[in-house]
Each structure stands twice: as C-alpha cells, then as structure tokens.
Amino acid sequence: MARKKEYIEEEVIEKAMNLFWRNGYETTSVRMLEKEMGINQFSMYSSFGNKHGVFLESIKCYKKKAKEELIDKLKQSTNGVEAIKEYFYNFIEFSKDTKINKGCLLTNTVNELGEHADTVIMSEIIKFATGIKSHIIKKLESDEQKDSKTIVKQANYLMVSLQGLSVASKMFERQQLEDFIESVFKSL
Amino acid sequence: MARKKEYIEEEVIEKAMNLFWRNGYETTSVRMLEKEMGINQFSMYSSFGNKHGVFLESIKCYKKKAKEELIDKLKQSTNGVEAIKEYFYNFIEFSKDTKINKGCLLTNTVNELGEHADTVIMSEIIKFATGIKSHIIKKLESDEQKDSKTIVKQANYLMVSLQGLSVASKMFERQQLEDFIESVFKSL
DNA sequence: TTCAAAACTAAGCAATTGCTTAGTAATAAT
DNA sequence: ATTATTACTAAGCAATTGCTTAGTTTTGAA
Numbered sequence: 203m204a205r206k207k208e209y210i211e212e213e214v215i216e217k218a219m220n221l222f223w224r225n226g227y228e229t230t231s232v233r234m235l236e237k238e239m240g241i242n243q244f245s246m247y248s249s250f251g252n253k254h255g256v257f258l259e260s261i262k263c264y265k266k267k268a269k270e271e272l273i274d275k276l277k278q279s280t281n282g283v284e285a286i287k288e289y290f291y292n293f294i295e296f297s298k299d300t301k302i303n304k305g306c307l308l309t310n311t312v313n314e315l316g317e318h319a320d321t322v323i324m325s326e327i328i329k330f331a332t333g334i335k336s337h338i339i340k341k342l343e344s345d346e347q348k349d350s351k352t353i354v355k356q357a358n359y360l361m362v363s364l365q366g367l368s369v370a371s372k373m374f375e376r377q378q379l380e381d382f383i384e385s386v387f388k389s390l
Numbered sequence: 391m392a393r394k395k396e397y398i399e400e401e402v403i404e405k406a407m408n409l410f411w412r413n414g415y416e417t418t419s420v421r422m423l424e425k426e427m428g429i430n431q432f433s434m435y436s437s438f439g440n441k442h443g444v445f446l447e448s449i450k451c452y453k454k455k456a457k458e459e460l461i462d463k464l465k466q467s468t469n470g471v472e473a474i475k476e477y478f479y480n481f482i483e484f485s486k487d488t489k490i491n492k493g494c495l496l497t498n499t500v501n502e503l504g505e506h507a508d509t510v511i512m513s514e515i516i517k518f519a520t521g522i523k524s525h526i527i528k529k530l531e532s533d534e535q536k537d538s539k540t541i542v543k544q545a546n547y548l549m550v551s552l553q554g555l556s557v558a559s560k561m562f563e564r565q566q567l568e569d570f571i572e573s574v575f576k577s578l
Numbered sequence: 579t580t581c582a583a584a585a586c587t588a589a590g591c592a593a594t595t596g597c598t599t600a601g602t603a604a605t606a607a608t
Numbered sequence: 609a610t611t612a613t614t615a616c617t618a619a620g621c622a623a624t625t626g627c628t629t630a631g632t633t634t635t636g637a638a
Contacts, residue, residue: 204614205604226502228416232596242617243597253596302505312561313501314414317490358566359573365561366554373500373553378546385547389577392584393634420626430587431627441626 211249212263214239219260219267223307224299226314227257254320261326264307268330271296276337282344283390286360290383293364294371303371306364313369335361342390356390399437400451402427407448407455411495412487414502415445442508449514452495456518459484464525470532471578474548478571481552482559491559494552501557523549530578544578 221230221238232253236243250256272292279285297303304310308327312319319327338360342353363386371379409418409426420441424431438444460480467473485491492498496515500507507515526548530541551574559567 203606203608203612205606205616207615229506231594233594242615244599244616244618247597248615305501309557310501313493313498313557316560318417355569355573358569362554362558362562362566362570363551364554365557366550366552369497369501369553369557370550372504374546374550378550381543381546382550385543385577389573391582391636391638393586393636395585419624421624430585432586432588432629435627436585 207245209239209241209245211259214241215250215256215259215263216267218256219263219307222257222260223264223304223310226310228314258320258323258326261308261311261323265326265330268296268306273334273337276341279341282341283387286338286341287383287387290364290367290386293367294376294379297368297371302373305372306368309365309368331361334364360386395433397427397429397433399447402429403438403444403447403451404455406444407451407495410445410448411452411492411498414498416502446508446511446514449496449499449511453514453518456484456494461522461525464529467529470529471575474526474529475571475575478552478555478574481555482564482567485556485559490561493560494556497553497556519549522552548574 217238217240218235221234225234232243232246235246235253235256239246246256250259272289275292276285276289279288281288293306294303297305308330311323312327315323335357339353339357342348342356348356363382367379367382370382405426405428406423409422413422420431420434423434423441423444427434434444438447460477463480464473464477467476469476481494482491485493496518499511500515503511523545527541527545530536530544536544551570555567555570558570
C-alpha cells in the first residue's frame with residue numbers, strides 16, 4: 203500500500219547523537235545532520251518533527267548507550283566503592299574521541315543551553331542523573347560503617363566530581379584525570 | 391580634527407562580557423551585543439574588528455575581574471589551604487546570577503567551543519588556568535609536611551574540582567555545592 | 579570659516595539557519 | 609492494471625547570521 207522507509211530510525215539517530223556529542227546542539231546544523239544521518243531533510247522532519255525532536259531522540263539514544271556501557275557494569279559489580287571508581291575510569295574510555303574527549307552529552311547540554319534548555323530535555327537529563335546517584339548510593343551503602351547522612355553527602359560529592367571529570371576530560375591530559383580520580387576516592 | 395567616540399571601550403566591553411557569560415559565544419548575536427553595549431554595529435566593528443574580537447576583549451575583561459575579586463584575595467591570604475577553600479566559596483558568589491549560576495566564562499568557553507576554539511583565545515584561557523594553579527601550589531606549599539609530588543597531585547585535583555564546581559553551579563543547589571567543597575577539602 | 583579626519587546612522591549584503599512544499603517514485607491491497 | 613498511501617528528491621521559503629558600505633554629522637587644527 204505504501205512505500206517503505208529506506209533507513210532505520212534507530213540507526214540514523216545514533217549517527218545524529220554522535221554529531222551532537224561532538225559539536226553541541228547549536229553548532230550542529232540540519233545540513234550537517236542530513237549528511238551524517240544519510241537521509242534527506244524531509245525524512246528527518248517526517249520522522250522526528252524538527253531539529254529539537256532529533257536532539258531529544260539523540261539524548262535517549264545516549265542514555266541507552268551509557269546504560270549499557272557504564273551503568274549496567276556499575277550495577278552488576280560487587281566491589282562496593284571500588285565499583286564507583288571503575289565507573290569513573292570507564293567514563294573516560296566511554297567519552298574518548300580524537301585526542302580530546304567529548305565529555306558527557308548530557309552535561310554538555312546543560313552547560314550549553316543552561317536555563318534555556320527545553321523542559322522535556324531537562325527532565326530526561328535529571329532522570330538520568332538521579333538514576334546514577336541512586337546507584338552510587340547503593341554502592342556506598344555496601345560499606346556498613348557509614349550512616350545515611352554521610353552517604354548522601356558523599357553521593358553529592360561524587361556527582362559533582364563526575365561533572366568535573368566530564369568537563370576536565372575535554373581539556374586535561376589523561377594523567378591529570380587519573381590524579382583527580384585517585385584523589386577523589388582517597389577520601390572516601 | 392576628528393570626531394570623539396561617544397563610548398568608552400572598556401565600559402561597553404564589560405557589558406558584552408556579561409552577555410557572553412550568560413549566553414555563550416554562539417548564542418550571542420551581534421544584534422544582541424549592539425543592544426547590550428549600546429553602540430552601533432559599525433562602532434563595534436571599528437573598535438574590535440569582528441565578533442571574535444569583541445569576545446577576545448571580553449575574555450580579557452573577565453580575567454581582570456576574576457583577578458581583582460578572586461585571585462588577589464587568594465594571593466593576599468595567609469590562611470594556607472583554608473585560603474583555597476575560601477576561593478571556592480568566593481567563586482560561587484562571583485558567578486551568581488538569577489537563581490542559576492553562570493559558571494566560569496573560561497570554562498564555559500572551552501566547554502562550548504572545545505577544539506574549535508581559536509588558538510589566541512585558548513592561550514588566554516591556559517595562561518589564566520596556569521596562574522590559578524601556581525597560586526594554589528603556593529598555598530599548598532605553606533603546609534611544610536607535603537612533598538612536591540603530593541603537592542602537584544593535589545593541585546591537579548583542586549583544578550579539576552574547580553571545573554566541576556563551575557559546571558555544577560549551573561545545575562545544583564547551594565547545599566550540594568557546599569557539600570562538595572567541604573568534601574574536597576576534607577581529604578587534603 | 580574651511581576642510582580633512584574620524585565616528586556616527588541605517589540600509590543592505592551574501593551566506594546560513596530551521597523548515598516547507600511541489601512534484602515524483604515506490605509500495606501493496608484492490 | 610489501478611489506485612491510494614507513503615517516502616523520496618530538490619527547490620525554495622522567511623528569518624537570522626556576521627559583516628559592509630554609502631551617506632551624514634561632529635570635530636578641531638589650519
């Protein structure tokens with residue numbers, strides 16, 4: 203009855219996501235997306251509505267990828283606090299690019315769009331951050347000695363440190379990042 | 391012989407700087423700069439060459455302001471490591487805005503432009519970061535017990551933490567930021 | 579007062595932005 | 609084979625981008 207799509211939406215969104223990850227939202231033009239995704243603007247707009255829609259799906263794609271490559275590993279590990287440290291190191295690998303790292307797409311987005319960021323996108327980001335935090339808390343709780351108050355404080359500390367690692371990975375050398383991670387976990 | 395300028399370049403640049411600080415480089419258009427600076431585009435271009443030139447001068451203006459309000463205080467203090475902690479707290483006040491903080495203009499810039507950033511601007515940023523680091527090292531050295539190797543490691547740690555604070559201040563509440571700062575300095 | 583130099587106003591430039599639309603091609607139930 | 613439905617191509621839309629330029633006003637030394 204109708205013609206078939208010549209592309210798989212999930213596949214082209216992953217390409218879009220990588221472009222947004224490298225360049226940010228504003229700097230990524232629809233023409234660039236066209237080329238990278240390998241589809242026409244018409245197809246883009248009929249599949250995802252507008253540039254914003256492409257970005258929103260890219261965010262979801264990123265979350266899925268980060269879940270598979272980072273969060274699931276954290277969840278499965280039985281190493282307690284050491285597992286969180288591994289998460290930090292895994293993140294550096296996860297965000298690797300040509301020489302300079304790409305950071306975390308979600309952190310990049312908040313940093314770029316700030317309060318101008320769409321509420322739907324912001325809620326996606328907050329949900330993700332909340333998820334990571336609760337997993338960190340679980341790992342901290344495996345250390346019996348800690349009371350709940352210090353656990354919350356340490357979780358906050360680790361979350362901000364993670365942000366720091368994301369930004370710093372875009373400008374600092376590997377050694378400095380490792381120094382940072384080691385120092386962060388020395389105090390726990 | 392010639393007509394007088396109706397504006398003071400230093401004054402209009404400070405206004406431009408505040409706009410860049412709030413919005414970032416790309417999102418700040420020449421029309422917005424026109425309004426905020428209170429001068430015509432022609433004047434802008436004759437004084438500063440192009441948008442990039444306005445930005446470069448804004449960066450210099452930011453560095454000057456940060457020096458006066460943050461770095462000089464750090465330098466003058468005799469509180470050792472405690473002085474660095476005060477620097478962290480002062481930074482939060484320094485970057486305050488309506489509800490959400492603006493972060494550090496230089497960190498924001500690296501984060502936005504990444505490797506696309508102009509080399510002149512990048513060298514300005516690196517010079518600034520190097521300056522802060524050397525001041526931090528001086529304060530760390532006032533603690534006699536530390537050997538030079540741990541001082542370097544701790545300085546790296548504090549620099550990345552500062553980046554983290556900059557980004558986190560754009561999305562987290564005051565309490566979480568304070569928890570972070572306290573945790574950072576607990577381990578030193 | 580004259581007049582060249584500099585600073586102003588404002589209109590407009592080409593290029594790029596996100597997005598739309600008119601026309602054509604493929605699909606499969608009828 | 610016909611036909612309605614959907615997906616494609618590609619041209620083009622208004623709006624905005626950074627920047628320029630033509631023309632006017634101000635200035636102070638000559």
